[in-house]
Amino acid sequence: MYRFEIQQKSKKSKARLGVLKTPHGDIRTPSFIPVATLGVVKGGLSSEETSNSNVQCQITNTFHFLDLDRVEQVNKKGGLHKFFNFNKPIFTDSGGFQVFSLGKGNEFGLGKIGSIFPEEISSTESRKKGKNLLKISQRGARFCSPRDGREILLTPELSFKVQRQLGADFVYLLDVCGSPLDNYEEAKKEMDISHQWFKRFLKVAKTKQKVFGIIQGGVYSDLRKESTKFVNNLPVFGIAIGGALGKDKKEMYKIISDINKDIDWQRPHHLLGIGDLEVMEKIIELGIDLFDCALPTRIARHGSALTSRGRLNIKSGSMKDKFEPIEKSCKCPTCQNYTIAQINFLFRAKETLAGKLLTIHNLFFIETYLEKIRKKIAQGKL
């Protein structure tokens, strides 16, 4: 049922054209995976509307489902596909990212690609917010629910159980997602705990679902090397690159290049959490087959449209008389039916339709863009 077929390998780069076959259909790779935190893409899209935005698949979040306490309910209905009427492939993240996003990320206002560094922490300490990650131990990650404050202990065993009940096509090992602030010792400790958790996860993972392993190690190349070899040796279907990716895009590319020396090239590669339009071509050239990111849909809700001229702030006052589609050549439902001025009006009127229309456009735009990239690989141009 499951297979990753590499149809063509680039001679100019490490890019490859592939098909990821699943019980819910094929994913043509390289592919973007939109984030559907609680089973649906944020911004008010139905599963049908998401599908009509040309997306090939989506990724849902284990931790937030656990927090919401609705895993059993979804399981009774037969899993995410049936519950949300989404019949394309679904991935579920393990919750490992929340170890970072609700921990140090939340505490210091950080992202995966760091913008703030240790020497600057004191000046940014005022940005501290509520701490939702209580403790990471060998046993698991102890959280304080951002929703109602109760304690949640996420263990590899629980992460698997939840992911099995949600019934996605692909599940992810529970890891400790590192922070750009980590020193060598911290990054090593997080990697070691991740590796232990991986073994525990796989010990209980009796399922037809396919598993992705996750390479940790932060910005430290020897740790990345060690983790890459460790994950290569696991009986996992695919390999993801997780954790902190340096202080800028250049460092991120270097980390991926380092990993590329050891990674198994037969399996699909997923770069976790990166999906900025500006980096897509480059990461694909570095051999990435799958990548997911909250950004395209988030900026849509915040008023930015992806275009061939770069990001366009649709909310801006200068957009109120632009009676033309966001992208003239775009075939998405938004561009076919609405102009910039109309969407600008809806944003100003605080109508949620505005964010929804941009979300549809951004998703469609990315898929159209990737279709061109796939074509370039097929023609040997990339």
Next chain:
RNA sequence: GUGGCCGUAGCUCAAUUGGUAGAGCUUCUCGUUGUGGUCGAGAAGGUUGAGGGUUCGAGCCCCUUCGGUCACC
């Protein structure tokens, strides 16, 4: 015509006993990367209707004037 009220940022309004003007919205810029948060950060923007007076000092007090508004003739 007479009397009252009002005139402060593009808009709606603040400013304790007179101590040299603030906020929200708007505008612009930037950020967001395995989505707690349709959100965060920053900037721009004022001869306080105009003119004069009192005072060390006036958005505030006094006079004149212009504009708006309400009531009554």
